Amino acid sequence: MLTLEDARKALAKGSVIIFAGPCTVVYEGRATSRLGVGERLVLIKKDRSILVHRPTGHEPVNWQPAGSMIDFLTENGLPVIRASNANELLKISFTAQPSLMVFDLRDTAEFEMYASEEDMKKAVLAKPSLVEPGFKPLEEERQVKRTGRVDILGLDALGRLVVVELKRKPATPEDVRQLSAYVESLNSEFGRKPRAILAAPSTTKAARREMEKTSVEFRCLTPRRCMQVLREAKGLDSYL
Amino acid sequence: MLTLEDARKALAKGSVIIFAGPCTVVYEGRATSRLGVGERLVLIKKDRSILVHRPTGHEPVNWQPAGSMIDFLTENGLPVIRASNANELLKISFTAQPSLMVFDLRDTAEFEMYASEEDMKKAVLAKPSLVEPGFKPLEEERQVKRTGRVDILGLDALGRLVVVELKRKPATPEDVRQLSAYVESLNSEFGRKPRAILAAPSTTKAARREMEKTSVEFRCLTPRRCMQVLREAKGLDSYL
DNA sequence: GCCTAGGTCCCGTTG
DNA sequence: CAACGGGGCCTAGGC
Numbered sequence: 001m002l003t004l005e006d007a008r009k010a011l012a013k014g015s016v017i018i019f020a021g022p023c024t025v026v027y028e029g030r031a032t033s034r035l036g037v038g039e040r041l042v043l044i045k046k047d048r049s050i051l052v053h054r055p056t057g058h059e060p061v062n063w064q065p066a067g068s069m070i071d072f073l074t075e076n077g078l079p080v081i082r083a084s085n086a087n088e089l090l091k092i093s094f095t096a097q098p099s100l101m102v103f104d105l106r107d108t109a110e111f112e113m114y115a116s117e118e119d120m121k122k123a124v125l126a127k128p129s130l131v132e133p134g135f136k137p138l139e140e141e142r143q144v145k146r147t148g149r150v151d152i153l154g155l156d157a158l159g160r161l162v163v164v165e166l167k168r169k170p171a172t173p174e175d176v177r178q179l180s181a182y183v184e185s186l187n188s189e190f191g192r193k194p195r196a197i198l199a200a201p202s203t204t205k206a207a208r209r210e211m212e213k214t215s216v217e218f219r220c221l222t223p224r225r226c227m228q229v230l231r232e233a234k235g236l237d238s239y240l
Numbered sequence: 241m242l243t244l245e246d247a248r249k250a251l252a253k254g255s256v257i258i259f260a261g262p263c264t265v266v267y268e269g270r271a272t273s274r275l276g277v278g279e280r281l282v283l284i285k286k287d288r289s290i291l292v293h294r295p296t297g298h299e300p301v302n303w304q305p306a307g308s309m310i311d312f313l314t315e316n317g318l319p320v321i322r323a324s325n326a327n328e329l330l331k332i333s334f335t336a337q338p339s340l341m342v343f344d345l346r347d348t349a350e351f352e353m354y355a356s357e358e359d360m361k362k363a364v365l366a367k368p369s370l371v372e373p374g375f376k377p378l379e380e381e382r383q384v385k386r387t388g389r390v391d392i393l394g395l396d397a398l399g400r401l402v403v404v405e406l407k408r409k410p411a412t413p414e415d416v417r418q419l420s421a422y423v424e425s426l427n428s429e430f431g432r433k434p435r436a437i438l439a440a441p442s443t444t445k446a447a448r449r450e451m452e453k454t455s456v457e458f459r460c461l462t463p464r465r466c467m468q469v470l471r472e473a474k475g476l477d478s479y480l
Numbered sequence: 481g482c483c484t485a486g487g488t489c490c491c492g493t494t495g
Numbered sequence: 496c497a498a499c500g501g502g503g504c505c506t507a508g509g510c
Contacts, residue, residue: 016281016295018258020343030503031355031408031463038347041256043281047296055256055345056287058305059490065298065505088503101341103260105295107278115271117486149484168271168487172499177417178485181450204498210421223271270488299505305490328488357501389499408502412484418500444483482510489504495497 002100004072004079007044010102011070017044019081021098025052025062029088035061037095042081044070046105050083052092064090115223120166121151123226124199126233130221131164131197133157149182160195161186167200168223173210175200180214242340244312244319247284250342251310257284259321261338265292265302269328275301277335282321284310286345290323292332304330355463360406361391363466364439366473370461371404371437373397389422400435401426407440408463415440416450423456 007017019042025035035052040061043051047066054061064083068090071082081092128135134157152164163186165179179196187193198211199221211218247257259282265275275292280301283291287306294301304323308330311322321332368375374397382393392404403426405419419436427433438451439461451458 014295018281020345024349027503031353032467033351033353033503035351036349038349039343039345040347041258041283041343041345043293045293045296049296049298051298053283053285054347055254055343056285056289056306057490058289058291058303059504061351063298063503065503066296103279103281103295105260105279105281107280107294109264109276109278111273111275111301113271113273113488115488170498173421174414174418174499177421178414181413181417206498227272267488273488297506299489303488305488330488353503355503410483414484446483484507484509486507487505489502489506491501491504492499493501494499 002102004074006102007072007100011044011046011048014046014104016046016103016105018042018101018103019044019079019092019094019098020101021094022096023052023092023094023098025093026091027062027089029090033062042092042098044081048083050081050090052090062090062092064088115168115227117151117166117168119230120168120199120221120223120226123229123233124152124164124166124221127229128154130226130229131162131199131219135162149185150179156195161192162195162197164197164199166221167198169200170202170204171198171200171207171218172204173206176207176210176214176216179216183214183216242342244314246342247312247340251284251286251288254286254344256286256343256345258282258341258343259284259319259332259334259338260341261334262336263292263332263334263338265333266331267302267329269330273302282332282338284321284323288323290321290330292330302330302332304328355408355467357391357406357408359470360408360439360461360463360466363469363473364392364404364406364461367469368394370466370469371402371439371459375402389425390419396435401432402435402437404437404439406461407438409440411438411440411443411447411458413444413446413450416447416454416456419456420454423454 022039024037027033041053048068048070049066050064051060052062068083068085073080079094083090124130137154150163151166154162156162183196196216197219198216199219201222262279264277267273281293288308288310289306290304291300292302308323308325313320319334323330364370377394390403391406394402396402423436436456437459438456439459441462
């Protein structure tokens with residue numbers, strides 16, 4: 001039978017802890033929440049992130065991000081977990097003795113994710129015609145100066161400035177507004193409107209309406225196609 | 241020693257399952273990911289949501305939302321979990337015998353959250369002067385017709401139409417664009433520009449610039465203040 | 481430290 | 496069903 005003292009030691013040692021049992025949960029911070037008695041799992045990781053999971057749902061019902069201060073207390077003979085940081089407090093009060101499990105997890109593997117918006121950008125830089133024939137991205141340095149608002153700056157076949165926004169999901173009116181706001185700021189800076197191209201697998205209807213109003217152009221581009229292009233480019237690289 | 245057959249039965253019965261052990265994870269779907277060998281916790285909930293947790297970090301490294309199809313297989317004498325839905329596949333392959341835990345969690349409690357944007361709206365409807373002296377929200381019916389884009393429609397002390405956008409966090413340029421897009425659509429519909437008020441605890445600098453350009457007004461309003469007003473309104477209700 | 485943008489975001493609500 | 500916006504979003508990157 002593991003005790004709170006075991007939990008303290010395990011956490012100090014860098015283990016992962018799970019409590020399983022009936023509890024109530026109170027949270028005060030950016031918002032406030034209350035959760036009555038029910039049986040839940042409480043995960044405490046070695047970085048002192050903490051998750052309260054109900055028996056359903058992808059998302060934890062309550063949590064505290066990594067780096068919080070974790071205290072194990074006893075109130076009325078039952079365990080209480082306090083997880084706090086500068087502005088927030090999470091308090092988990094068990095209403096019966098929970099079971100306690102300790103895990104020593106070694107995990108140093110790298111996590112690799114593909115088909116992100118960043119990958120789409122790499123693909124377009126490797127093969128600019130994905131945007132349109134004759135499209136030429138500006139050199140990296142001039143890209144960087146404009147970073148943060150637009151994904152790719154370039155010139156079209158006629159030498160006109162083009163701002164390209166990439167989306168891995170169907171484009172929304174929000175995406176269109178973001179792009180046309182950027183066009184406007186370039187316009188007032190240089191006195192000339194650049195072309196704007198929104199490259200995404202599709203658009204919502206409202207986005208399409210917004211595009212017509214603001215003369216943002218749509219170019220169909222899927223993450224899948226971009227990954228193909230990246231594979232081909234890589235294959236070519238290793239061949240050469 | 242629990243077996244995969246036990247896991248199948250537990251899941252069918254509505255229990256929550258945790259596997260703990262070394263595994264690799266492959267995901268194919270909206271994106272693609274690869275995770276090499278490492279020791280992790282795999283939670284499978286009764287709604288067949290599934291979470292793969294590494295020893296650090298609030299977020300699961302891989303997952304599948306509720307309702308996926310879960311298969312427990314054996315490959316080379318070791319357990320494999322396949323969690324799939326129409327378009328996505330998550331495959332967890334253990335590289336050594338994992339431990340298996342089963343939990344029967346009863347949890348029917350209601351989760352209550354306060355200080356949401358919705359609560360801010362309630363507070364303003366209870367005490368419209370939170371927006372400005374003389375502000376009068378339109379009746380609920382005329383609100384509803386306009387729902388989905390703007391939080392509150394009302395009239396100011398001079399009878400002018402006012403659209404109010406509430407935010408519980410510092411207002412961003414995106415928030416300003418959203419509001420002014422709405423103002424524009426009302427303008428082209430009625431031929432007259434309504435006033436626009438963004439009520440939030442603060443604004444980012446870029447948002448402030450965007451507000452000046454588009455004549456969106458700022459009103460400082462915190463979730464905390466709104467909760468006070470709601471408590472007072474409630475207290476008054478129970479007194480009357 | 482603030483601020484911005486992405487995410488397999490998830491999730492609820494509405495048309 | 497798509498679509499739209501909130502969230503204690505979290506997290507990574509820039510400045």
